[in-house]
Amino acid sequence: MFRYALPVSLAFFLSACGHEEPVQIGVRPAMVVQPEPSARVSDSYPGEVRARYEPELAFRIGGKVSRRLVEEGERVKANQPLAELDPQDVRLQLEATRAQVTAATANLNLVRAERDRYKTLLERQMVSHSQYDNAENLYRAGEARLKQIKAEFDVANNQAGYAVLRAPQDGVVAKRAVEVGQVVAAGQTVFTLATDGEREVLISFPEQNYGRFKVGQPVSVELWTQPGQRFDGRIRELSPAADPKSRTFAARIAFSAGKVPAELGQSARVFIQSADALSLSVPLSALTAEGGATYVWRVDANNTLHKTPVRVGAFGEKTVPVLEGLSASDWVVAAGVHVLHEGLQVRPVDRSNRVVNLAVKE
Structure with missing residues (x-):
C-alpha cells in the first residue's frame, strides 16, 4: 500500500512546484x-627650475682634453678656467709662426736697404728707372709679407689662448659632457653653464594640449619647497617641434615678479587656466x-x-x-x-x- 502512496504524493508535490509563479527581480x-x-578649470604640469640663460660652452679649436678643472654643479666666476686642451700642437704652431715673423722682418730690412741703395744710384743716374722700380716692388712685397705673417702670428697666439676654456660669466656648471683624455672637435659642447640671474621653469606639454597654449599666456607657479604659495608667470617660450623621444613640446615659464626664491633644480608645478570660463x-x-x-x-x-x-x-x-x-x-x-x-x-x-x-x- 505504501508503494503506491509515495509516488502519488511525490507527483502531487512536483505538480505543485511546477505551477509556482516565477520570482520577479526588482529594478x-x-x-x-x-x-x-x-570653478575656472586649470591644468597643472610638473616642471624644473632652470636658468634663464644656459649657454653651451665649447673650445674654439679641436684637441685632446688634458685637464678638467671643475665638476658638475660647481659654482664658477667669470673668466675662470674650466678645462684645458693639450697645448703642444698650438705652441708648436705659434713658435713656427714666430720664426716666420723673424724671417719676414729680416727680409724686409734687406729689401729696404736695397731699395734705398738703388734710390741713391738713381739720383746719381747710375742705374735705370726699371732697376729702381724692381727694388721698390721687392720692398713692397716684403712689407706685405711681414704684415701677413704678423696676422698669422696673432691668430696662432689667439689659438694658444683658446686651449683654455673659460666661463663667460658667473654661474653654475649645469652639465659636463667630456672627460680628460677625450679628443673634442671645435664647437663640441663641453659644459652647459646655468648663468646667475633670472630663473624659469621648464615644463612639457603633451601633443593633444599643445594647441591650447601660446607665448605670453599667464600662468601661476607653485614651488614644492613652498606649497600653497603661487607666483605669477607667463609662457615665455614654446618649442615648435616635439621631442623625438617623449613626443612632448617643451615650454619655458618666466616669473613675472622680479625676485622669486627659486633655486636651480627645484621641482615646481605650473597651473594654466583653461580657455573655458x-x-x-x-x-x-x-x-x-x-x-x-x-x-x-x-x-x-x-x-x-x-x-x-x-x-x-x-x-x-x-x-x-x-x-x-x-x-x-x-x-x-x-x-x-x-x-x-x-x-x-x-x-x-x-x-x-x-x-x-x-x-x-x-
Missing part, C-alpha cells in the same frame, strides 16, 4: 546627480574608462542608461571638471558605474535614497 536603484558648475563637474566615482576614453552613465527620462563619452580636465580631490559631453540638465549615475551596461533600466535615487522623477526634473 536596480542607482544614485544619480546632476553636473554642478565648477566655467565648466561642469561630476563626482570622481561617476567616471569610467574603456579603451583610453572616459565615459559617464547618463540616465534619460525613461530611466534608461546610456554610455556617454566626455572630455575631462584635471582631477580634483572629490570631483572632476567635465569640459565636453554633458549639459547642466543631464543626470548621471554617481556610484557603482563598473557594474552597469547600456540600456539598463534603473530606479534613480538621490543621496538620501529618495526616488528622483527625471521626467519632472528635466
Whole structure:
C-alpha cells in the first residue's frame, strides 16, 4: 500500500512546484546627480627650475682634453678656467709662426736697404728707372709679407689662448659632457653653464594640449619647497617641434615678479587656466574608462542608461571638471558605474535614497 502512496504524493508535490509563479527581480536603484558648475578649470604640469640663460660652452679649436678643472654643479666666476686642451700642437704652431715673423722682418730690412741703395744710384743716374722700380716692388712685397705673417702670428697666439676654456660669466656648471683624455672637435659642447640671474621653469606639454597654449599666456607657479604659495608667470617660450623621444613640446615659464626664491633644480608645478570660463563637474566615482576614453552613465527620462563619452580636465580631490559631453540638465549615475551596461533600466535615487522623477526634473 505504501508503494503506491509515495509516488502519488511525490507527483502531487512536483505538480505543485511546477505551477509556482516565477520570482520577479526588482529594478536596480542607482544614485544619480546632476553636473554642478565648477570653478575656472586649470591644468597643472610638473616642471624644473632652470636658468634663464644656459649657454653651451665649447673650445674654439679641436684637441685632446688634458685637464678638467671643475665638476658638475660647481659654482664658477667669470673668466675662470674650466678645462684645458693639450697645448703642444698650438705652441708648436705659434713658435713656427714666430720664426716666420723673424724671417719676414729680416727680409724686409734687406729689401729696404736695397731699395734705398738703388734710390741713391738713381739720383746719381747710375742705374735705370726699371732697376729702381724692381727694388721698390721687392720692398713692397716684403712689407706685405711681414704684415701677413704678423696676422698669422696673432691668430696662432689667439689659438694658444683658446686651449683654455673659460666661463663667460658667473654661474653654475649645469652639465659636463667630456672627460680628460677625450679628443673634442671645435664647437663640441663641453659644459652647459646655468648663468646667475633670472630663473624659469621648464615644463612639457603633451601633443593633444599643445594647441591650447601660446607665448605670453599667464600662468601661476607653485614651488614644492613652498606649497600653497603661487607666483605669477607667463609662457615665455614654446618649442615648435616635439621631442623625438617623449613626443612632448617643451615650454619655458618666466616669473613675472622680479625676485622669486627659486633655486636651480627645484621641482615646481605650473597651473594654466583653461580657455573655458566655467565648466561642469561630476563626482570622481561617476567616471569610467574603456579603451583610453572616459565615459559617464547618463540616465534619460525613461530611466534608461546610456554610455556617454566626455572630455575631462584635471582631477580634483572629490570631483572632476567635465569640459565636453554633458549639459547642466543631464543626470548621471554617481556610484557603482563598473557594474552597469547600456540600456539598463534603473530606479534613480538621490543621496538620501529618495526616488528622483527625471521626467519632472528635466
